[in-house]
Amino acid sequence: MKTTNDIIDGVPVIEKLSVDELGTGKHRFFFKATTDSLGNYHRVPVIVIKGSEPGKKLFIQSTLHGDEVQGVDVIHQLLPHLDPATLKGTVVMVPGANPPGMQLASRYYPSQNETQTFTNLNRMMPGDATSSNAGSRFAHALWHNLYMDNADIFLDLHTDSTGTAFPFFMFADFRSADVCRLAALQPADQILEDDGIDGSVETELVRAGIPSLTVELGCANVFDPDMTRRGVQGILNTMVDYKMIAGKVDLLGIETYVGNEEVSVIADQGGFARVLVKLNQDVTKGQPVATMTNAFGDVVAEYSAPCDGRVLSVCTTPLREPGATIMQVLRRI
Template sequence: MKTTNDIIDGVPVIEKLSVDELSVGKHHFFFKATTDALGNYHRIPVIVIKGSEVGRKLFIQSTLHGDEVQGVDVIHQLLPHLDTDKLTGTVVLVPGANPPGMQLASRYYPSLNDTHTFTNLNRMMPGDAKSSNAASRFAHALWHNLYMGNADIFLDLHTQSTGTAFPLFLFADYRNAEVRRLAALQPADQILEDDGIDGSVETEMVAVGIPSLTVELGSANVFDPDMTKRGVQGILNTLVDYGMIEGEVDLLGIESFVGNEDVKITTDHGGFARVQVSLNQDVAEGQLLATLSNAFGEITAEYTAPCDGRVLSVCTSPLREPGSTLVQLLRRV
């Protein structure tokens, strides 16, 4: 544990987390990552719940994409379920991993350099402390000073991006048996057998031997009570199955649809979209998915399903630029 002499609102500031050095109990920290263009440090809230018995370390992170706040509510509502006297192991919770992106309600990490770069942090792991991209330096601080040594299992909580919606959906690398185990504990509507994306937390964690999921919890910029309930239950199921708390696994009666290919239907030009299908709906090849209209209300295009599949994502913002996603399908091939 590398601490500083700083105290903010009664909360100690740290430069490096080491949960092994902490006493049993509940701990609050601000993690000091990199600085902004004014020289002020980005400080990330960290909650550590350390149980009375030694065990696994479960790391739960939300809002690496700044507009994807649903996981914050999941973390907040999970806290009353965590009793240090009844917990084996340690739970680390980060309710807001990208403060500058959150302040802009933006998916990206904004940096003030020569090109005013907006960077996807979930493509930058494990980061580079010497990079010319400030986001890569920020990712390096997260990876090396916050994540490493403090996670045996990692759940990265996300949502769809602004203007689109997911059901409860998982990216899961089914080539890894522990990842399959984790996925089976979540009350997810749909799961993609995911070979991974370089630079994402999920992929890079699995690569270093830490089972991880990307857990997509609906829509951006909202707290959805149903998604909160299901997200909390998935974490409780994980804690039960890994022997960290007592209880029973409860999938809330949900049977997950598992696919191995996602298919995006995108616009050819801009206009006003009207989606004709719903999340989790099964559709057949050739079925109408969406229409696009011009400013005069005239339908300029109709978009149909290129294959059979289940509706994985829909646009919620009617205005669509060329190349924007209208509908996303999940299927098994």
């Protein structure tokens, strides 16, 4: 543990987390990451619940994309379920991993350089402390001073991007038996068997031998009570299965659809999209799924399902420019 002499609102500031050095109990920190263009440190909130007995280290992170806040509510509502006296192991929670992005309600980490770079932190892991990209430096701080040595299991909580919606959906690398085990504990609507994306938290952690999931919980910029309930239950299921707490696994009666390819319907011209299908709806190839109208209400384009499958994502913002995604289908091939 590398601490500083700083106290903010009664919360100590740290430069490096080491949960092994903490005593049993509930701990709060501000993690001192990199600085902004005024020289002020970005401070990331960290909550650690250290159990009275040894066990797994479960790391839960939310809002690496700054507009994807649903996981914050999941973490907040999980807290009452965590009692250090009965917990085996440690739970580390980061309810807001990208403070500057959150302040802008932006998916990206904004940096104020000559090109006004907007960095996708979930493509930058494990980061580079000497990079000319401030986002990569920030990612390096998270990876090396928060994640490493503090996680045996990792759940990275996201949502779909602003203007679009997922169901409870997960990216999971099924080539790993440990990831399969972890995925089976979540009450998810859909799972994509995913070989991973370079630079994402999930992919880079799995490569480092740490089972990880990207957990997508609905829409950006909202707290959805059902997504919160299901997200909390998935975490509790994980803790039960890994012997961190007593209890039984409850999948809430949800049957999960597993696919291995996501297929997008893309706007070929701008206008107002009207989606004709709903999330989790089964569709067949050729079935009408959306129309596009112009400002006068004329239908200027019609779109059909590109394949059989299940509706994975829909746009919630009607205005779509050319090249924008209207909806996605998850299928198994």
